[in-house]
Amino acid sequence: MRWSTWWQVLLVLQGSLAQSITPTVCDDEFCRCDAFTRVICNCTKAYAEVTLRPDGAYRVPSTCTGIIIDGCARVSFLPDTIRNLIQLRNVEIRNVQHVIINERALSWSPFPRENDINPGIRIIINNCTIDDIASHAIQGRVNDIIISNNKIKNMRPFSFSSLTGVKNIELRENDFENIEIQAFKKFATLNFLLNGGTIRTLPSRFLSDVEVTNLFHMEGVTVNYLYSSTFLVSAPKRVLIENNNIVTLEGDAFHMVTRGPITFRNNSVTNLSKGAFFGITVDLEISSVMGPQELLIDNNTVTHLTPSSLIFNRTRLTQRIDGLNLNVSCTCELTEEWRELMKSQVGTINCWYELNNHYVSLPTYMDSRCGAFKQNFWIFVVIGVVLALICVAIIIFFVVRRENEKKKKVQIVMPDGKTYRETEFHIVVERAELLTTDL
Ligand SMILES: *[C@@H]1O[C@H](CO)[C@@H](O)[C@H](O)[C@H]1NC(C)=O
Ligand SMILES: *[C@@H]1O[C@H](CO)[C@@H](O)[C@H](O)[C@H]1NC(C)=O
Ligand SMILES: *[C@@H]1O[C@H](CO)[C@@H](O)[C@H](O)[C@H]1NC(C)=O
Numbered sequence: 442m443r444w445s446t447w448w449q450v451l452l453v454l455q456g457s458l459a460q461s462i463t464p465t466v467c468d469d470e471f472c473r474c475d476a477f478t479r480v481i482c483n484c485t486k487a488y489a490e491v492t493l494r495p496d497g498a499y500r501v502p503s504t505c506t507g508i509i510i511d512g513c514a515r516v517s518f519l520p521d522t523i524r525n526l527i528q529l530r531n532v533e534i535r536n537v538q539h540v541i542i543n544e545r546a547l548s549w550s551p552f553p554r555e556n557d558i559n560p561g562i563r564i565i566i567n568n569c570t571i572d573d574i575a576s577h578a579i580q581g582r583v584n585d586i587i588i589s590n591n592k593i594k595n596m597r598p599f600s601f602s603s604l605t606g607v608k609n610i611e612l613r614e615n616d617f618e619n620i621e622i623q624a625f626k627k628f629a630t631l632n633f634l635l636n637g638g639t640i641r642t643l644p645s646r647f648l649s650d651v652e653v654t655n656l657f658h659m660e661g662v663t664v665n666y667l668y669s670s671t672f673l674v675s676a677p678k679r680v681l682i683e684n685n686n687i688v689t690l691e692g693d694a695f696h697m698v699t700r701g702p703i704t705f706r707n708n709s710v711t712n713l714s715k716g717a718f719f720g721i722t723v724d725l726e727i728s729s730v731m732g733p734q735e736l737l738i739d740n741n742t743v744t745h746l747t748p749s750s751l752i753f754n755r756t757r758l759t760q761r762i763d764g765l766n767l768n769v770s771c772t773c774e775l776t777e778e779w780r781e782l783m784k785s786q787v788g789t790i791n792c793w794y795e796l797n798n799h800y801v802s803l804p805t806y807m808d809s810r811c812g813a814f815k816q817n818f819w820i821f822v823v824i825g826v827v828l829a830l831i832c833v834a835i836i837i838f839f840v841v842r843r844e845n846e847k848k849k850k851v852q853i854v855m856p857d858g859k860t861y862r863e864t865e866f867h868i869v870v871e872r873a874e875l876l877t878t879d880l
């Protein structure tokens with residue numbers, strides 16, 4: 442063998458030796474790698490910190506099929522951590538006190554051609570405090586994103602963007618502190634679920650140009666403020682917004698082009714702004730084949746609203762109101778305000794009837810309490826009572842006077858034996874003249 446060949450062999454040997462000597466994350470104090478080449482970091486110590494990086498010492502090995510992290514104090518994903526992990530299928534983070542996902546840290550597009558048949562990854566984050574999900578943090582060929590029971594402090598613009606082949610995005614029971622605009626940007630998913638938890642503010646374009654091809658479901662979420670155009674969504678076959686507690690819902694909040702019906706059910710809204718549902722419309726193809734789709738507003742309780750809060754785009758949409766509790770005391774002015782809508786909606790619109798402490802339907806209230814006569818009923822009653830009192834007073838006056846007059850009349854018996862009734866009391870001075878014997 443020639444010297445040059447020997448040198449080549451030596452170089453290769455040296456190279457592989459260097460690789461095997463450089464520690465990977467498998468050598469980290471808190472991590473190990475199992476037989477399936479999964480990286481498992483199960484931190485039992487309170488202070489345990491783990492950093493996941495794409496290269497250098499303690500890098501994630503390129504053969505990694507899964508990253509599973511449990512119970513650490515702090516976990517950081519550095520940029521491009523998973524970019525070259527072609528075998529990767531699974532990223533799971535649980536019970537971590539501080540999670541930081543840097544820019545492009547979970548960006549994964551190993552296949553040159555975009556094709557949904559290519560395998561995708563699954564990202565699960567459960568019971569963590571997520572300090573930051575940076576811009577473009579999560580990108581590429583992702584099957585499922587399941588984020589549940591977390592406290593999420595910051596979600597930046599484009600946190601979830603340029604995703605392909607997504608089946609499910611589930612955000613369950615999270616407490617969101619700060620969400621910036623366009624957190625979910627420009628991709629398609631089969632289902633989008635926002636379930637439970639609390640959100641201070643859902644900003645404009647929280648979902649921006651997101652195509653949801655099957656189900657859009659927002660359920661049981663407590664939201665303080667939901668801005669205009671929060672959900673810029675196209676194509677869902679079903680939209681369900683139910684059991685939410687929303688303080689302020691701005692106009693045009695749901696800017697959606699659906700391919701099916703929309704149900705807004707059993708929500709409690711404090712302020713429902715004008716045109717809250719006005720941004721919802723139906724895909725032209727669907728409406729021309731299947732007819733207009735229905736916007737069902739069922740069993741919601743709303744405190745501040747006007748009929749204009751419920752206006753909708755009639756082009757390819759019909760509306761049915763099946764129970765709307767106006768959390769306002771019933772008055773006849775209120776029935777006046779809602780008269781038009783009561784005509785077009787056979788379903789019940791209720792108002793709060795304070796006397797009985799429950800909701801009554803507006804038409805029932807109107808029939809029993811409103812109208813010129815009914816409204817003035819009490820005035821008539823009062824006037825009647827006053828008139829009756831005056832009559833009684835007059836009658837009593839005359840009766841008393843007559844009685845008095847009777848008493849005043851004195852019966853005088855005159856010497857001739859006749860009884861005279863005099864209306865006037867004349868004092869007759871009787872002169873008793875002495876009989877003289879002279880006569
Ligand atoms: C971590 O360890 C705990 C107990 O030691 C165990 O219950 C848990 O399943 C482990 N997690 C992983 C991901 O192996
Ligand atoms: C959630 O994570 C914390 C640590 O951040 C842990 O103490 C707690 O037991 C976990 N809860 C559940 C239900 O696993
Ligand atoms: C309606 O919402 C209330 C809470 O606001 C909940 O208790 C109830 O179970 C919900 N009803 C249905 C049918 O989901």
Ligand SMILES: *[C@@H]1O[C@H](CO)[C@@H](O)[C@H](O)[C@H]1NC(C)=O
Nearest residue numbers: 688689711712713714744745
């Ligand atoms: C929303 O409701 C609150 C009371 O809960 C009220 O102070 C506020 O003015 C309302 N905002 C709008 C826009 O109606």
Ligand SMILES: *[C@@H]1O[C@H](CO)[C@@H](O)[C@H](O)[C@H]1NC(C)=O
Nearest residue numbers: 706707708709739740741742
């Ligand atoms: C209607 O909404 C009220 C108040 O949110 C709730 O208590 C009740 O269970 C709901 N009824 C149905 C049939 O969903």
Ligand SMILES: *[C@@H]1O[C@H](CO)[C@@H](O)[C@H](O)[C@H]1NC(C)=O
Nearest residue numbers: 719722723724754755756757
């Ligand atoms: C109503 O929806 C149609 C399409 O469905 C759209 O062309 C039109 O601009 C909408 N109207 C308004 C006032 O937004």
Ligand SMILES: *[C@@H]1O[C@H](CO)[C@@H](O)[C@H](O)[C@H]1NC(C)=O
Nearest residue numbers: 709710711742743744768769
């Ligand atoms: C109804 O309004 C009252 C005050 O106006 C408020 O305290 C109550 O929470 C409201 N109920 C609902 C279900 O919004």
